[in-house]
Amino acid sequence: MRTNSRSETQAGRVAFLWDESFLWGVMAYKSLKASRLPFELIRAGDIRNGALADYRTIFVPGGWASNKVKVLGEEGTSAIRKFVGQGGNYLGFCGGAGLATQDGIGLVPVTRRPTKERVPSFSGRIRLISQDHDLWKGVGEPIFHAWWPSQFIVNESVKVLAAYGEALPDAFTSDVNVEDGMSTGSWKDLEEVYQINLDPKRLIGEPAVIEGRYGEGKVILSLVHFDTPGDSNGAIALKNLWQYLGHDHRDVEPAMPESRCEQGRRASHHPLMSEFETAVGGLIDLGVRNFLWYWRNSMLLQWRRGVRGLEYCTLYIMVSELAELLGMHNGKHNIPDLDGSLESIRELLLPFVEKAERLLVRERFVMQYSHITYERCDDPEIQIIREELFSRSKSHGGLFKELIDEVDRRLYGMLTRL
Numbered sequence: 228m229r230t231n232s233r234s235e236t237q238a239g240r241v242a243f244l245w246d247e248s249f250l251w252g253v254m255a256y257k258s259l260k261a262s263r264l265p266f267e268l269i270r271a272g273d274i275r276n277g278a279l280a281d282y283r284t285i286f287v288p289g290g291w292a293s294n295k296v297k298v299l300g301e302e303g304t305s306a307i308r309k310f311v312g313q314g315g316n317y318l319g320f321c322g323g324a325g326l327a328t329q330d331g332i333g334l335v336p337v338t339r340r341p342t343k344e345r346v347p348s349f350s351g352r353i354r355l356i357s358q359d360h361d362l363w364k365g366v367g368e369p370i371f372h373a374w375w376p377s378q379f380i381v382n383e384s385v386k387v388l389a390a391y392g393e394a395l396p397d398a399f400t401s402d403v404n405v406e407d408g409m410s411t412g413s414w415k416d417l418e419e420v421y422q423i424n425l426d427p428k429r430l431i432g433e434p435a436v437i438e439g440r441y442g443e444g445k446v447i448l449s450l451v452h453f454d455t456p457g458d459s460n461g462a463i464a465l466k467n468l469w470q471y472l473g474h475d476h477r478d479v480e481p482a483m484p485e486s487r488c489e490q491g492r493r494a495s496h497h498p499l500m501s502e503f504e505t506a507v508g509g510l511i512d513l514g515v516r517n518f519l520w521y522w523r524n525s526m527l528l529q530w531r532r533g534v535r536g537l538e539y540c541t542l543y544i545m546v547s548e549l550a551e552l553l554g555m556h557n558g559k560h561n562i563p564d565l566d567g568s569l570e571s572i573r574e575l576l577l578p579f580v581e582k583a584e585r586l587l588v589r590e591r592f593v594m595q596y597s598h599i600t601y602e603r604c605d606d607p608e609i610q611i612i613r614e615e616l617f618s619r620s621k622s623h624g625g626l627f628k629e630l631i632d633e634v635d636r637r638l639y640g641m642l643t644r645l
Contacts, residue, residue, distance in 0.1 A: 241266040241474060242282040244274070244323075245639055246298045249623075249631055250541040251289030251322065253548050254526050256642065258454035262462050264469050268643055275302045284316035284472050287323030289374070289452065291622035295326050304332040312442030316472045324448035325377055334446045335439035336382035345378040346424045350529070351398030351405070353427075355389040355435055355451070361471045362388055362436070362447075365463045370395065372458055374527065375537075376450035379434045388447075389436040394427035401425060402532045420598070421532070445472065456525045499569040500550045506580045507543045513584055514539065517591045533599040534590050535617060538627050539583070545634045546576075552641040562644075568637045575630040579616060582626075586612045 243259070243266040245252055259266055266286060269278055279285060285307060287295065296304065311317050317334055319327050327334040355369040363369065369389065381387065396406035405427055408414060414426035436449045447468065453461040511528075514520045520530035526544055530536025556562060586609065593599055593606050602619070604610060618624030623631065 240282045241284045241286050241469070241472075242269045242274075242279060243267065244269060244271070244285060244287045244295075246271045247294040248288045248290040248322075249635060250526070250537070250544050251320075253544055253638075254452075254456065255286075255288035255320065255454040258456065258461070258465065262465050264465060265474060268639065270639070271298045271300070271303050274299065274306050277306070279306055279310040279315065282310075282315065284318055284474065285310065287317070287319040287326055288454065289321035289323060292322045292325035292328075292331050294622055295322065296331055299332075307332060308334065308441070311444035311446065314443040316444055317441070317446045318468060318472065319446075319448050320452055320454060321374065321376055321450060324450055327446055327448055328379070334441040335385055335437070335448070337385055337437065337439070337448070338380045340378040340380055340433075342423075344424075346400060346427060346429050348375055348401040348423065348425075348532075349394065349398065349427055349430065350374050350400075350527075351523075352395040353398060353430070353435075353451070354392035354395065356392045356432075357389040357436075358387065360388045360438075362464060362467050364467050366460050366467075369460070371451040371453065371460055371464070372455040373435070373451045374455075376435075378430070379437065379448075379450065381434050381437055385434075385437050385439040387434045387437055389434075389451075391430040391433050391435045393431065398427065399529060400427055402530065447472075497553055497565075497569065499566075499573055500553055503546050503569075503572065503576055504550050506576060507546045510539060510580050510583055510587075511543050513587055517587065519587060519591060531594070533594055533601065533604075534587060535601050538617065538623070538631075542579075542627070542631060542634070545631065545638060549634060549638050549641065552638070552645075556641065556644070562641075568633075572630070572633050572637065575626065575633055579626050579630050582612055582616055586616065 241264075243256070245268050248255070256268075267282075299307070307317070311334055317327055319325075325331055325339060328337045328339055330339050351372060352370055353373050355371060357363045357366075357369045394400075394405045396404075396409075398405045400408065401421060401423065403417060403425060408417060408425065411417070418425050435451050436447070439446045453464040453468070455461050514530070514534070514536075518531070519534050520528040520536050520539075523529045526540075528536045528540040589606065589609055590599065590604070593604065593609065597605060599609075602621070604613075614625065616625050617627050
């Protein structure tokens with residue numbers, strides 16, 4: 228029988244909510260594995276069926292908070308509130324943090340600052356102004372990574388564990404390098420062109436990591452990504468979080484995630500998977516040679532304003548991870564309906580890549596004489612293809628959403644078979 232109390236048998240159990248995380252879910256999964264921290268993947272349907280009774284903490288990685296609310300439904304969000312209210316812990320990063328706010332499921336008296344008031348496109352390394360807390364034990368200079376975060380407005384009952392300090396010179400705000408932007412002497416002119424806030428100094432003093440209570444449970448929300456690949460400070464913070472929330476861990480030096488080329492990936496040897504990798508690899512190469520993006524680390528692109536770099540990056544990483552997992556499974560397991568599921572992906576992926584390549588080339592040349600954003604462009608052909616591939620939604624839509632959902636289903640199935 229399930230119990231709602233947080234017993235000793237649940238001390239090492241962390242439920243990792245996979246749904247609507249995509250790239251951010253893969254990133255968190257790999258970082259937690261590299262740091263040898265215990266967790267178990269679950270889906271929204273499991274939560275609706277009472278699975279949280281078997282855990283002490285629910286961890287929600289990045290992704291669009293609004294999409295997470297939709298997939299959980301009222302039954303799922305109520306289950307999370309009940310779980311935390313009765314003494315469970317909630318840990319959320321970025322979009323997972325947004326899910327817990329008053330704009331989401333309401334675990335803490337925190338709202339998200341309106342887009343016009345925040346710096347909506349900051350990414351990269353930033354110094355934190357940290358307060359005394361177990362989370363920072365063993366961290367030297369508190370420099371971490373933020374990837375296009377929201378910003379919080381907090382109630383006085385919420386404890387701010389860290390606020391933003393100065394952005395490091397190698398960070399970006401939209402597609403403007405921070406050091407280069409500062410060298411102009413003023414961000415004002417750039418902000419007038421971009422029609423958004425760009426100056427990273429606007430972030431200084433804003434809450435970055437917070438802790439609150441909901442009933443008997445702890446709620447820790449972070450707008451910085453402790454799960455960034457290769458981040459030694461982040462690995463220490465992850466270990467500290469697991470300790471603080473009462474979870475066992477192996478007392479070893481965290482192993483850093485290696486770059487994709489250093490991991491020695493195993494080929495899947497499946498003809499369809501090879502076709503997928505060639506297709507998405509070609510799409511990424513097209514963007515590189517047209518100066519639309521480049522790799523900032525092993526999992527994240529930096530793209531020019533005007534294209535949807537996050538979606539293409541997400542597709543590439545998830546297809547690559549699926550290929551790697553299939554390589555690990557070759558000759559070891561009989562994977563149910565593998566050919567059928569891969570064929571379903573193929574039917575969506577190849578038309579997507581073909582149209583995306585045409586879109587990117589057209590966007591590249593329109594940039595030469597016109598200012599465009601990911602949602603605004605005067606070229607009618609661009610608008611037609613964009614709507615088909617992505618819809619008008621910022622939080623994933625169109626053919627891309629159908630495709631990434633299909634890849635995600637197979638990827639989740641593979642991960643839970645390991």
